[in-house]
Amino acid sequence: MTRRLPTFVLAFACLCAGVTAALPAAAQARDGVIAVIPQPAQVTPGEGRFTVGADTPLVVADGDKATARTAAYLADLLARTRGLRLRVQHGPAPAHAIVLQRDPQAAVAQAEGYALDVTPEGIRVSARDDTGLFHGAVTLWQLLTPDAQHGPVTLAAMQIRDQPRFAWRGLMLDSARHFQSVAEVETLIDQMAQHKMNTLHWHLTDDQGWRIQIKRYPELTRIGAWRTPPDAGRNGEPKRYGGFYTRDEIRQVVAYAAARHITIVPEIDMPGHAQAAVAAYPQLGVTGKRPEVSIDWGVNPWLYNVDDATFTFIDNVLDEVMALFPSTYIHVGGDEAIKDQWEASPAVQAKMRELGITSENALQGWFIGRIGQYLDKHGRKLIGWDEILEGDNLPADATVMSWRGLDGAIKAALLGHDVVLSPAPDLYFDHVQSDLPDEYAGRLGVKSLQDVYAFQPVPAVLSAEQARHVLGVQANIWTEHIPTFAHVEHAAFPRLDALSEMAWSPPAARNWQGFLARLPVQFGRYRAQHINVADSAYAVAIGADRNLALATGKTTVTLSNQVGQEAIHYTLDGATPTPTSPRYDAPFNVTLPTTVRAASFAADGTALAAPRERVLDRAALLNVSGDLLQNCRGADFRLRLQPLPDAKSAQPVYLVNVFDTCQELAPTWMDGVTRIHVDAVRLPRNFALAHEQKLVVSRPHATAFGELVVHADRCDGPVLASLPLPDPARSARNFSLDGALPAQQGEHALCLIYTAPIEGALYAIGQVSLTP
Incomplete structure (x- = not known):
């Protein structure tokens, strides 16, 4: 499937063609580190090498159908990403082969574990269960894709x-806020x-939105699966x-995931986040009224x-979900x-009295x-967000997903419940990856990326006894502000690594530095599969002393990226930087006008991010993006x-505060x-703020629709202009x-404050330009 990617991603892909591992194959084994993500528990170097080429057989040694499926998966993945087409055969293994075998005596006993041995005579992957064998095959695939080349691998x-x-x-x-196709969901499952x-x-x-067909209740999808956008039919x-x-x-989708040893856990939200269901069947709600399917992000009041x-x-x-x-x-x-609707409902209050419930x-x-x-009763276990801990009726085997x-x-762990760590904001992938x-x-x-890597999940x-209740970790891709699948990929990758x-x-x-050394290889695998991976960790931020430049016509430039270890090269004439361009080692001075372009490069000279650019002249320095x-x-x-x-767009993007449209431009x-x-x-003011609505700042306005008021120095300073x-x-x-x-002098x-009525639209600033 071919998909259009944003321009800067395409530029990055072209620049990075030919990325190779930071750790050559021989060094990988000697150092006990291999270009694999996630890094295995134990890697022991051996003696010699083995080359995998088109003539290397891929052998299903145990005659098991699941092993055969894993072999076919590995062969297909290698063909698509390496152009290496291995023939799958069954039965005894010939010499110099890759062997896959489910083995009750495999060297790793833990569920999902595997053993992988590379010797001069061949490669053997074994495990005690099908899932472990699949994971071993994935590790082998990564070993066989150490660079962006095609053909044999040693x-x-x-x-x-x-x-x-x-x-x-x-x-x-989250497929409820924005909907992804089956093919897109399967792409995410693949990764x-x-x-x-x-x-x-x-x-x-x-x-x-209600996204799952329920045969018994057709209105859930006929009505509940559709909403009318705030500016329906206008401007795209x-x-x-x-x-x-x-x-x-x-x-x-369930079968597709199962074939890749992934379990899908469905979420059917209750008792809140129920507006789409109540829109379909008003009798399910507290008031008996039929709301529209919501267009507002946030916390809506509709309860079951x-x-x-x-x-x-x-x-x-x-029943149908199960x-x-x-x-x-x-x-x-x-x-x-x-709980506003429950509090206001005589019927609900009567039910509480009947049950002896006081809150x-x-x-x-x-x-x-x-x-x-x-x-x-149906042999399933309940899992829910951490609010399910409120009350005394939670089943003993219920699992808590901690998000607050x-x-x-x-x-949850202190009470003896199993728990999955999924806290905001640490593991919320709808948070941006940079401020570029x-x-x-x-x-x-x-x-x-580093924030995610540094998170401590226990x-x-x-x-130690309580920590046994920690089942694991999960990141969340909430899609209120992620309307396209390219955006889902940008949010997920490489933070998923x-x-x-x-x-x-x-x-x-x-090890963070070791992880970074392995990441360029993974970027190559993403490109081979047309994944829209974000380059935010390596992208160069170009800093300059703006006021020095405006006052003197000269300024000092600083270059940096999030990871801080890769070489940064730059140009001052607008040309695309290459590894032969000047290397950034310390802040440097420039005279206006000039155009700085900069990019990060790996040790072998391959680009790790698309070049970023900053124009430094008087007009550009007096034009300030709303992002700043x-x-x-x-x-x-x-x-x-x-x-x-x-x-279906990714740009433009505006930085706003939905509670107070007051922003400051630095001196x-x-x-x-x-x-x-x-x-x-x-912008549409499509935010359901519930009890926080009282925090939205309303200001008096002098004209019919409000104005943008410009104050000097402070937000209570003299008014310079009212627009x-x-x-x-x-x-x-x-x-x-x-x-x-x-006229003003100095810094x-x-x-800048919008005074528009808060019952109407939300206003934002794209750019502020100061001119003579």
Whole structure:
């Protein structure tokens, strides 16, 4: 399948063609480190080498169908990524072959473990179970793709003994907020398998969409699977957004994952995040009214009712879900259920009195407990977000997924419940990976590749006995701000590499510098499979002393990237940097005008990121992107938003604070500046803030639709300009504001505040231009 990638990703792919491993094959074995992610538990170097070529047979030695499937998978993967087409044969192994065998006496006893031996006579992969053999085949594939070349590969002799650290190695995909095709979900599953991840948590229902066909309740997908976007039919926004997976498609995806030894855990959210279900069947809700399927991100108020008819519906839905998904665990959500509707309902309050329940939080505990009992009767286990700990009815075998930091995990383990660590923001992949101008939409603050790699999955306060309740870790890809699958890939990769090593490798095998040395090889594997991998960790940030440049016509330039170890080369004439361009070793001085372009390079001279550019002249230095504006003091929440929530786009992106449209421009040399020009944008205010709505700042406005007010130095400083906003009904989404500024000398900050009514659109700034 061919897919169009963003321009800078394509440039990166072209520059990086031919990336080779930082560790040559012979050195890999000697050092006990191999270019594999996740790093195996134990690697012992051997003597000699073995070359795998087109004439090397791939032998299924045990006659087992599962082994044959693993051999076919390995052969197909090698053919697609290395152009190396191995013939699969059955029976006794000839000399100089690759042998796959499920063996009860294999050297690794732990489930999912495997043994891999490379000798001058051949390669042997063995395991005691089918899953371990599959993982061994994946490791062998990585060994056989040490660079971007095609054809034969020579491996150093080695002995690998490997098994996972954690039983739950998960990734959550949110298909409720934005919908992915079956092919796209399968692409993600492929990459999970190549990283030895074993659990796809599939978020299938929420306020914004119901994505799973339930035969007994057709309205769930006829109505609940579709929403009308805020700007339906305008500027590229679809008139109708949504979709769902048929029962046959669900079966297909489940089988596809199972063939790659991945279990899919479905999530059917309750008692909150139920608006799409209530839109389909209003009697399921508390009020009896039919809402629209939500277009608002955040916390919506719609809850399931607590009467017997609602539980009959939920039980029937779970029956069909369990028939489609063979997983032991069924995820029931349980998060962010604000209780306003329950509090206001006489019927719900009467039910609480009947049950002897004195709080709505305890009622949620009773609700979840009832669902847990139903799942128990059907041989399944309940798992939910850490709010399920509220109340006293949680089944003893229920598992808690801790998302509100580590507290939920600690509490669950102390109470004897198994737990999966999935905390925000540490493992929330909808957080952006960098603060670079070309970063995709998402939540701030930045959660870099190194941040993910450094996460410690077992809370230090737990004893060894309590720590046994930690089943593993999971990262979450919430898709409120991730409308396309290319964006899903950008959010996931390469952070999934860090996650996989955290989840699989023993702590002693984890090393940040070693991980970075192996990552360029993995980038080559991504390119061979057309994966839209983010280069944020290696991308160069170009810093300059802006005010020095404006005052003197000269400035000091600094170059940096997140990883801090790769060589950075740069040019000053706008040319594409190469390894022969000047190397950055220390800040340097330039005279305006100049154009700085810079890129990071591996030790062998291959590029690790697309070049980034900064133009340094007076006009450019007085043009400030909205990305560089800071929130006003006391307002920390920030998002990078696209102008159309459901459009298939990645750019442009605007930085906003949904609680307070007040931003500050850092002190700027203002000599000669007499005018301000602002590229402004009107965005949908599609945020359900629940009880936090009271925190949204409303300001008086002097004109009909509000204005952009420019203050000097402080947000309560003198007003320099007040720029009226146009009529939203008669103006384009993007518009310009211009005004005069009184003459100023020296450095001054500017505070820019929108006063538009908060009942209407959300306003953001694309660029601020100061001009003579």
